Amino acid sequence: MLGRLRTLLGVDHGGDRYGYVTDELIGPVAASRAPDRWVRTTCGYCSVGCGMLLGVRDGEATAVTGDPDHPVNRGRLCPKGLSEHHTLAAPGRLTHPTVDGRRASWGEALGRVADGYRRLVAAHGPEAFAVLSTGQLVTEEFYALGKLVRLGMGVRHYDGNTTLCMASAVSGYKLSFGSDGPPGAYDDFAEADVILLVGANIADNHPLLAPRVLDNPDAEVIVVDPRVTKTAMLATQHLAVRPRSDVTLLNGIIKLLLDEGLIDRDRVRRVAHGLDELVDHVEAFDLERVERECGVPAAEVRRAALSLGRARRALVAWTMGVNHSVQGTETVTLLNTLCVLTGNLGRPGAAPLSITGQCNAMGTREAGFTASMPGYRAYDDEAARAELAALWGVEPDRLPAERGRAYPDIVNGVIDGRIKGLWIIATNPVVSFPNRELLEDALGRLHLLVVQDGFETPTTALADVVLPAAIWGEKDGTFTNSERRVSRVRAAVAPPGEARSDFDIVLGLAERLGVRGELFPGWTGPADAFAEWRRVSAGRLCDYGGITYERIDAAGGVQWPCPAGDTTVPPAGTARLYGDWRFPTPDGKARLRCVEPKPISDRPRPPYPLLLNTGRTVEHWHTRTKTGRVEILDRLAPEGWVEVHPADAERHRIHSGDLVRLVSERGAVDRIRVRVTRTVREGEVFVPFHFDEQCANRLTLNEFDPISREPNYKQCAVRLERPEPGLSAGTIAARG
Amino acid sequence: MVAGGAVSEAAVWLRPAATAPTPELLPLDAGEQYRFTFAMDSCVGCHSCEVACAEQNGLPAGTAWRRVGEFEGGDHPHTRRFHLSMSCNHCLDPACLEGCPTNAYVKLDNGVVDHHADDCIGCQYCTWNCPYSVPVFQPDRRIVTKCDMCLPRLEEGLKPACVGACPTRALDVEPVSVAAWTADHSGADAPHLPPAELTLSTTRIALPGGELGETVAASDVHLHPEQPHWPLVMLTLLTQAALGVSLTAGTVAQRAAAAGIATVALAGSLLHLGRPIHAWKALRNLRRSWLSREAALLGAYAGLAVAAVGVPALAPATAAVGIAGVFASGRLYVVPGRPAWDTPLTIAAFFLTALALGPLLTGHPAVAAAALVAQAAVWLANLARLARDPRREARGTVTLHRHPFGGLTAGRWALVAAGAAVGFRWPAAGLALVTLGELVGRYLFYVTVVPLNMPGPHYRPGRRH
DSSP, X not given: OHHHHHHHHTSOOSGGXXXXXXXXXXXXXXXXXXXXXXXXXXXXXXXXXOEEEEEEXXXXXXXXXEOTTOTTTTTOOOHHHHTGGGGGGOTTBOOSOEETTEEOOHHHHHHHHHHHHHHHHHHHOGGGEEEEEOSOSOHHHHHHHHIIIIIISOOSEEEEGGGGTTHHHHHHHHHHHSSOOOOOOTTHHHHOSEEEEXXXXXXXXXXXXXXXXXXXXXXXXXXXXXXXXXXXXXOSEEEOOOTTOHHHHHHHHHHHHHHTTOSOHHHHHHHEEOHHHHHHHHTTOOHHHHHHHHOSOHHHHHHHHHHHHHOSSEEEEEOHHHHSSTTHHHHHHHHXXXXXXXXXXXXXXXXXXXXXXXXXXXXXXXXXSSSSBTTTBOTTOHHHHHHHHHHHTSOGGGSOSSOOOOHHHHHHHHHTTSOOEEEEEXXXXXXXXXXXXXXXXXXXXXXXXXXXXXXXXXTGGGOSEEEEBOOTTSOOEEEEOTTSEEEEEOOOSOOSTTOBOHHHHHHHHHHHTTOHHHHSTTOOSHHHHHHHHHHHHTTSSSOOTTOXXXXXXXXXXXXXXXXXXXXXXXXXXXXXXXXXXXXSSTTSOEEOOOOOOOOXXXXXXXXXXXXXXXXXXXXXXXXXXXXXXXXXXXXXXXXXXXXXOHHHHHHHTOOTTOEEEEEOSSOEEEEEEEEEOTTSOTTEEEEESOOSTTOGGXXXXXXXXXXXXXXXXXXXXXXXXXXXXXXOHHHHHHHX | OOTTSOOOGGGXXXXXGGGSOOOOSOOOOTTEEEEEEEEGGGOOXXXXXXHHHHHHTTOOTTOOSSEEEEEEXXXXXXXXXXXXXXXOOOOSSOHHHHHOTTOOEEEOTTSOEEEOGGGOOOXXXXXXXXXXXXXXXXXXXXXXXXXXXXXXXXTXXXXXXXXXXXXXXXXXXXXXXXXXXXXXXXXXXXXXXXXGGGTTOOOEEEXXXXXXXXXXXXXXXXXXXXXXXXXXHHHHHHHHHHHHHHHHOOSHHHHHHHHHHHHHHHHHHGGGSSSGGGGGGGGTTTXXXXXXXXXXXXXXXXXXXXXXXXXXXXXXXHHHHHHHHHHHHHHTTOOTTSTTTOSHHHHHHHHHHHHHHHHHHHTOHHHHHHHHHHHHHHHHHHHHHHHHOOSHHHHHHHHHHHTTTHHHHHHHHHHHHHHHHHXXXXXXXXXXXXXXXXXXXXXXXXXXXXXXXXXXXXXXXXXXX
16 A cells, blocks of 8 residues: 555655666576576477576576577577466466366366276277377377377377377378478578478468578578468568469479479489379479469469479478368478479488477377377387387287377267267367367267366366366476477476376376376386387387487487487487488388379358468467467467458458458358458458467368368358448548 | 476586676777667567567566567568567657656767666656657556666677577667768668657668568557546646636736646646656756746746735736746647647647636636637648648548547537637636637647657557457
């Protein structure tokens, strides 16, 4: 009271709260942010995998700074990383388990999960329970979780939200090279003389890769994207293809390179199968067709193709513009094919590099037991099954013989009633899955919905059992980034309330189910999981055998493969795969696949005349579970918006700042802010998907890649409805 | 140590003393100061600088010392979008410093325009003067705060936090020759920025190559009323009414009324300040600040008005000081940063308010009516001036008078017209109507001004419209 009066009168101005002290690492800094020590860790947002130092004082995280010694980012960070310490004390953390909406003990909550699971399986068989996980856990947790789910629980249907983001890259790599595993490294950005970015807006979505493009001013940077993204603006050449015409474009480029004699066919035949079929297939893709279907002048396509064909070193990188498609997998194989044809593989500056999404999507790909068995072991590979079973000391028939349902098929299973129990870990499908209404309906039908997360989300709101989990900054382990670099993440502060690490939750549930002793003998922490994972991955492509926590610390991250005892591998691991052009296929050769473009199914037409594209923005991460709670990020981008070309805006008589309604055949977004911009093509609109309030996934299509099962988030038809009569803010400003 | 488990030694990062932060800044030569540089081509609009600034300075959410704006040109697929990251420009001729009534601003030898919190009374005059809207009122401290180029870092030879955080090295700090920059400061100009000429901004902006063509700023969508500043509405309106009374008073009662109104106005104006207890500091910059002069003159006027109640001989002096006070009061609004006010018409309007209200109270309805006709003419002249001005800030004021303030604008003039007419027959009713009309007018004066600013983002930070 007295303090408030003093402030109102202005006796003092709170200067004592705004002093500066000198930190020995970063120099003078606000006293409120100054830590008393720095904990070395890795960013928990995207897959770039930036090294950072998390400042801690009195048990609270106060600051973040880029790790000046980390090879990925050399001390630099994006705005999400720079404010990541705020996520740890953000509002909305889950602090205690709940059962049926009331507070419960861990014993009760885990008991309910174990009993519910047992009852469902007893009554309806093992098909009745499914698990949806994430790319957010540490590798040690993924490894433990996979063992529990597949061996301990015998769950057949287990997948992660990684299927919503990089499954097509996984499938594409498997089809081309026989195994998952991005062959390139970030240093390729510096080494390449041509950088081809396809459907990859790295300036917004992988911000610390954008400087690598700028740091190589001699490179020709070709960006393929329907929108003029921040990344497209960095390009020396931007091919603004029509949505989903990337397959036509790539076929056309391949034809041109063949016609121009820029491909050494003999060399290709030595390292790959399928060249002759491919040559025949691409015959139909002359430049006139490419121009017609892609909407890019033939001369520009030719210029880009010749740049690629003549490049000494070309880096071909892509993200969700490729993956988020019903043709995602096949498009990935075409990018791989392009690299095989042009010899851009296994050398510095030359690789097909899928830039993945989440901080540890790679970890779950390698160790997680979802799309493959741990260590990239195929479910149908008898030898691999036998090897894994022997490593674990179990009978091979304990291991599943097939993958089980992928994410969208788990949702379908819930809809058709075959799946009655679902355990969701660290993901928020209510906002992130396409066609939201269908999903909400499905979740409502479950007999048991268990959601394990760090924060309250629209998905935890629907759960029967909520398990509060520790988040990044509160637990130990490793993340693996897009260039296969394994880095350490560390607990700097304690989780709030009764929240536990996902590792401890897994072990706790294993205990309840009576399988802890068998699956996790003597395990007490993530280091035990890592030790076993090193043995299990040994000899595989993703060989962690030689990676120890100590080696990671010394090198600032180690790239697999890193076999134990192999002195030819540098301390920081193996920078690139396939230097010998021998692939993990039965005969060691790559596969060239012929891909026929598939038209958009939900084409613009009356009464849905506009084509919707979805994506991301630099200020936010996924469904804003964290970034929406970091005030400075939330203030920078407080709500979703729709980008509309001025010609369409005029047609609809709307202005920047107006609120409009977007409608598709599946749902509608009410009250979304218009941004009139020429970064989108006339006839196309763009909406960032992060926002629950303006949820783009009420509009998107539940269509999936037949191979990877990744959703087609990028193209669907919508209608834009004008606001109710009356002047909106945008209209007033425009009239002024 | 860390709760929940031991942490290995390697986990705790400690820079050995030998590699403590090394000086990054070039030392200044004679006649040089530091300034920001910004390479627009290198900026990808990541906002890291903004976050780094807020973290470096421990700023509360909503207080932004650095901002990133956007503007775009061309058409798909040849669209170009440009980002502009800007904090304080550490001008050679800083308008904030010129106008600050308490001398809270200091231009340091190294060029930093430094703001001393202890001297700030939260009057926010600098926020009107800066054409880039750089100084911001920080509500929890009730003072203005701003970028000091990370002065504590500069003093240790380190670059500011925003520079260190820029992933693409678009931002930097470098020495500049003051004399050379004074002669040619065109390097500080950029599309959608107020001209560097106004304050001699030192920020060197490297524009992208090629013809930029016509561009649109993302923030052009924003046209929002400014704060009404109610204590200032009352201060200006009441001091002007008092002056009008002083000028036409014939009786003790009328002189007492003038004294009373002037005193209430001054007391009420304290409510405008973030730190009213330090109000006296407003007298510190009589040499340069019209706000200091306003405070001194209106204070003297109120004192004289009180004395003149008993000593009629003081009335002429009272009126003279009052005229000077209202002139200073009007003059302080004539700032380039606020185009709607940046005209002698502002001063004229203040005097006409005095001549409308005072004479109605002292029984000269004809004088009041004539003043109100002139007031309408001045108002129209200003709107006409703004409508011709190509700047969006100027035209924005005209727009705001229609939407959302069309009703209030019409109401103001209806009240004024009715009051002027009624005043001939029923002076009290006339006075009430005209006072109400002028109150609405003064409210509109504050809320319809559109400040100059740097280009902003599509979203007003933090606003879900």
